[in-house]
Structures are given as C-alpha cells and as structure tokens.
Amino acid sequence: xxxxxxxxxxxxxxxxxxxxxxxxxxxxxxxxxxxxxxxEKIEELNTSFERDYSHHFDDKQHKDARMFSHRxxxxxxxxxxxxxxxxxxxxxxxxxxxxxxxxxxxxICNLTCVLSLPGSKQMKVHRDGTIFNGxxxxxxxPSFAIGMLIPLIPFxxxxxxxxxxxxxxxxxxxIKETAQSPDFIEADIDQGSCILMDYRLxxxxxxxxxxxxxxxxxxxxxxxxxxxxxxxxxxxxxYLNDEEFMKIPEEHRxxxxxxxxxxxxxxxxxxxxxxxxxx
Numbered sequence: 387x388x389x390x391x392x393x394x395x396x397x398x399x400x401x402x403x404x405x406x407x408x409x410x411x412x413x414x415x416x417x418x419x420x421x422x423x424x425x426e427k428i429e430e431l432n433t434s435f436e437r438d439y440s441h442h443f444d445d446k447q448h449k450d451a452r453m454f455s456h457r458x459x460x461x462x463x464x465x466x467x468x469x470x471x472x473x474x475x476x477x478x479x480x481x482x483x484x485x486x487x488x489x490x491x492x493x494i495c496n497l498t499c500v501l502s503l504p505g506s507k508q509m510k511v512h513r514d515g516t517i518f519n520g521x522x523x524x525x526x527x528p529s530f531a532i533g534m535l536i537p538l539i540p541f542x543x544x545x546x547x548x549x550x551x552x553x554x555x556x557x558x559x560x561i562k563e564t565a566q567s568p569d570f571i572e573a574d575i576d577q578g579s580c581i582l583m584d585y586r587l588x589x590x591x592x593x594x595x596x597x598x599x600x601x602x603x604x605x606x607x608x609x610x611x612x613x614x615x616x617x618x619x620x621x622x623x624x625y626l627n628d629e630e631f632m633k634i635p636e637e638h639r640x641x642x643x644x645x646x647x648x649x650x651x652x653x654x655x656x657x658x659x660x661x662x663x664x665x
Contacts, residue, residue, distance in 0.1 A: 397478035
C-alpha cells in the first residue's frame with residue numbers, strides 16, 4: 387500500500403482509512419508501505435551507516451552488536467547526526483497507525499540495524515518476541531511490539547529480501563509448522579519503503595548472494611511495559627546522549643525513554659552466579 391500525497395501533506399489519516407489499515411495489519415501481521423520516506427534521506431542514512439559502522443563488515447564480534455546468525459550482526463544504533471532523524475522515527479502517519487495498534491503510551495523499544503554480509507545464509511524462521519508462552523490466551527492478544535523495517539538499499543532476490551508468513555502472528559501454528567508452509571510472501575523493497583511487522587510474525591531473512599552488504603534498519607515500537615530482554619542481553623537497546631536527545635522535538639521525547647538501557651552487567655552477574663554454584 388501507499389499513502390496518498392494528501393495524507394503525506396497533512397500527516398493525517400481519515401478514520402475510515404486508519405480503520406482499514408488497522409484491520410489489515412491485525413489480520414496479516416504486517417503492512418508493506420511503499421515510497422513513504424525520502425529516498426535522499428535513506429541514502430544519507432546508508433552513507434552514514436557505512437561511515438560509522440564499517441568495522442562490522444569484518445564478520446567479527448563487537449560489543450555494540452549481537453551475531454544473529456551466519457554473517458548477520460544486529461548492531462545497536464547511536465542516534466546522532468544523520469541518525470537523529472525524527473522525520474523517520476516520529477513520522478506522523480506511522481505514529482498514528484502505531485497509536486491504534488499499541489497502547490497510547492507506546493515507546494521506541496530499540497533501534498538497530500541488522501546487517502547481512504555477502505554470503506550470509508538464510509536465517510532460520512523465527513519470531514522477534516512473544517509473551518505468555520504456553521498459555522492458551524496467547525493467540526487472542528493484540529500487538530504488544532511492532533517493528534518498522536527500513537531497507538537502507540534496495541532489497542531484491544540477489545541481495546536478499548525478507549520472507550513473511552501472513553497471519554502467523556496469531557499463533558495457530560508452531561514455528562516448525564510455519565517454516566514448512568509454502569504460504570509466504572517475499573517482495574522486492576525499494577529505498578523509501580518500509581515494512582510494519584508484528585513482533586510475533588514468523589519471518590526469515592533470505593541469503594545475501596551479492597557482493598555488497600545489505601543493511602536493514604529496525605525502529606521497533608512497543609507498549610511501555612514490554613522490554614525485549616531476549617534480543618538485548620549483550621547490548622543496549624539504542625544509544626542517545628543528552629545533547630542529541632534535546633534536538634528531538636519536545637512532543638516526541640517521551641518515545642525515547644529507553645535510551646542507553648543496557649542489561650549486560652546484570653546478565654553477566656547472573657551467569658557468573660550460575661557458573662559459581664554449578665561448580
């Protein structure tokens with residue numbers, strides 16, 4: 387789908403349009419929004435990413451990243467300079483949709499870039515997060531966290547798209563059953579487009595068979611009570627110093643309250659304790 391020029395100009399969706407998008411998202415677990423952001427701005431972010439994070443192109447472990455899978459680090463973004471971009475993270479149309487899918491006090495729970503290096507293999511099918519595992523109410527729950535996925539370069543069948551299983555966020559099938567299903571979609575995505583994805587949706591990053599890195603920017607929103615601990619044991623959710631924080635428009639600063647949250651020392655203490663008592 388694509389927002390109309392009038393919707394972009396006013397930064398507002400009609401009640402009817404909003405209701406239709408919310409209904410579609412709740413049924414499928416994702417929305418592909420084409421040609422939404424400025425291609426010039428996305429190219430600027432990509433140039434900045436290559437400048438500041440090229441040390442991750444060596445396929446080694448770094449303290450600001452977690453290795454998700456084969457040649458695929460998840461890098462915590464430092465929200466500064468070009469990446470301090472309220473026009474991306476606080477886009478009024480995106481926030482309006484989020485406000486009807488999440489609770490009113492939702493926040494940005496993390497900002498990362500998943501980098502697929504040349505030769506990276508296809509990821510295992512997975513969900514980014516779930517709650518109430520093992521409970522029969524799990525499938526009836528509304529969204530608690532939603533990712534906005536922004537390709538920093540055009541994604542295609544050579545450098546790898548993302549594979550989605552529509553409706554899999556409802557939990558009617560296991561990940562193993564879903565992975566065997568042919569009912570998936572994987573579309574080419576151009577610069578300026580983005581994907582909104584329920585945290586529970588089964589998906590998989592396809593292999594990067596090109597000679598270039600493939601960066602996918604994640605801006606994840608969640609209800610204020612949800613903290614993604616599973617994916618952030620080794621790194622902060624995002625970095626944002628006081629000076630850069632004050633550059634964000636005042637009405638949007640509450641979205642960034644998770645800045646610099648890091649559980650690394652706590653988990654290290656727990657692991658050290660477990661290892662001590664297991665001796």
